[in-house]
Amino acid sequence: MLDENKECETKICKKCGRLLPIEKFRLVRGQFHNPYYLGQCKECEYKYQRSYLEEKNKIKFSEDLEILIQRQYKKIKKERILDITKADIDLLGVDEIFVKLMDYKNAWLSNYGRAIRYSDGKYNLLQGSYDNYGVLRYTLPKNVFLDGKWIYKNVVVYAAKAVVEEFIINPDKANNTYIWHRGYDKQDCYYKNLYPLNQEQYRIVKRQFNETGDDAEEFILKVMNDIRYMPDTWSKESFEPIMCGIGYRGVLYENGKIESYLRWHDMINRCYNEKFHEKHPQYKGCTVCEEWLNYSNFKIWYDKNKIVGMKLDLDKDILFKGNKEYSPATVAFVPHEINTLFLNGKKNRGDLPIGVHFDKEKGKYRAEMSFMGQPIKLGRFDTIELAFARYKEYKEDFIKDIAEQYKDEIPYKVYEAMMNWVIEITD
Numbered sequence: 001m002l003d004e005n006k007e008c009e010t011k012i013c014k015k016c017g018r019l020l021p022i023e024k025f026r027l028v029r030g031q032f033h034n035p036y037y038l039g040q041c042k043e044c045e046y047k048y049q050r051s052y053l054e055e056k057n058k059i060k061f062s063e064d065l066e067i068l069i070q071r072q073y074k075k076i077k078k079e080r081i082l083d084i085t086k087a088d089i090d091l092l093g094v095d096e097i098f099v100k101l102m103d104y105k106n107a108w109l110s111n112y113g114r115a116i117r118y119s120d121g122k123y124n125l126l127q128g129s130y131d132n133y134g135v136l137r138y139t140l141p142k143n144v145f146l147d148g149k150w151i152y153k154n155v156v157v158y159a160a161k162a163v164v165e166e167f168i169i170n171p172d173k174a175n176n177t178y179i180w181h182r183g184y185d186k187q188d189c190y191y192k193n194l195y196p197l198n199q200e201q202y203r204i205v206k207r208q209f210n211e212t213g214d215d216a217e218e219f220i221l222k223v224m225n226d227i228r229y230m231p232d233t234w235s236k237e238s239f240e241p242i243m244c245g246i247g248y249r250g251v252l253y254e255n256g257k258i259e260s261y262l263r264w265h266d267m268i269n270r271c272y273n274e275k276f277h278e279k280h281p282q283y284k285g286c287t288v289c290e291e292w293l294n295y296s297n298f299k300i301w302y303d304k305n306k307i308v309g310m311k312l313d314l315d316k317d318i319l320f321k322g323n324k325e326y327s328p329a330t331v332a333f334v335p336h337e338i339n340t341l342f343l344n345g346k347k348n349r350g351d352l353p354i355g356v357h358f359d360k361e362k363g364k365y366r367a368e369m370s371f372m373g374q375p376i377k378l379g380r381f382d383t384i385e386l387a388f389a390r391y392k393e394y395k396e397d398f399i400k401d402i403a404e405q406y407k408d409e410i411p412y413k414v415y416e417a418m419m420n421w422v423i424e425i426t427d
Helices: 042-057 159-167 199-212 217-225 259-272 274-279 295-305 336-340 384-405 412-419
Strands: 010-012 019-021 025-029 035-041 098-100 107-110 115-119 122-125 136-146 149-158 178-181 194-197 313-315 332-334 356-359 364-371 374-381
Touching: 025 042, 035 042, 107 159, 115 136, 136 159, 149 159, 159 178, 159 194, 178 199, 194 199, 194 217, 199 217, 259 274, 259 295, 313 336, 332 336, 332 412, 356 384, 364 384, 374 384, 384 412
Parallel strands: none
Antiparallel strands: 010 019, 025 035, 098 107, 107 115, 115 122, 136 149, 178 194, 313 332, 356 364, 364 374
């Protein structure tokens, strides 16, 4: 039995060796409900428990961790960058650029998360608004296909999400749906301070920041690459470059027969298969953007942008003349008739300009174009220049006429590109 007069009782702590009053030790009950004091004092017990919990909860990484996923930023076509001298707007930094949002009406987004709209003959910097979580957002008119035709509809665009979409390469869009802001500052939308992460990666980074105040890029990269923080659907095999040594399937691959996979397979094959280039040399030098080397990323875009019930071609040549890259910003779905309008026929025309052939029988230069496999003869001329001038005039008008005919069936960005198309003798 314990002495009831505890004021006089003392005990030596087995941990720190101090002689302490008995109340400094925790009273517990044994197996047979007999009370006794622990051998270590409360202070040592607390220190041990805290140390144990800290070690248990310490963020650890795999021993064979390799940094395979690096921070990468998207290449922006110069045609999309706004000439800021046209707008009376001060830049936040020397590296701030405003990039045209291809699916929105007269709208540009900067790598700092700011937005500009052109209206009433002026470039206006939008103020935006903040939701209940302090996240910046804008309302912008987006070109959408609704009730059988393309229209503009106002939608909410979250700044950080849009910055990630336009400026940062996201290696796994199926899972990386969370955005970490450096310093946990949700109002900071500068692209180099944003990290697309999956749910578990975001939780780990946030915990690290809350406990230590540290969210250095070196730490975040380790989290992004560690298999223990990958989603359950992740596997090493799904990221093996099995397609032309460069394309991989990602986490959403089901089988090789679905439409999105067949389109992806054809796209990779066109760009990176040397045997294909022997028969189709016009595809030499064409590339697929880094994100779309992952089939799963392409599938997300494809399923979101395809129009059910319409057979469309995936075109990379209309939005930006001379474009060689397949990417979300540079391609569009168009009817096959429109796609064929922009074939330049370099493979067969020799050294003559586009639209010009030499008629040996008549000894003159013939201007001619074709549409859907049918030739349209435009006349014979004494010089190459005259023949080309006739072809240029007719083809540009023809492209505009087709654009008007298909106006409701094609995205506005395609319609706009067609209306502004210029045929050049160097094409």
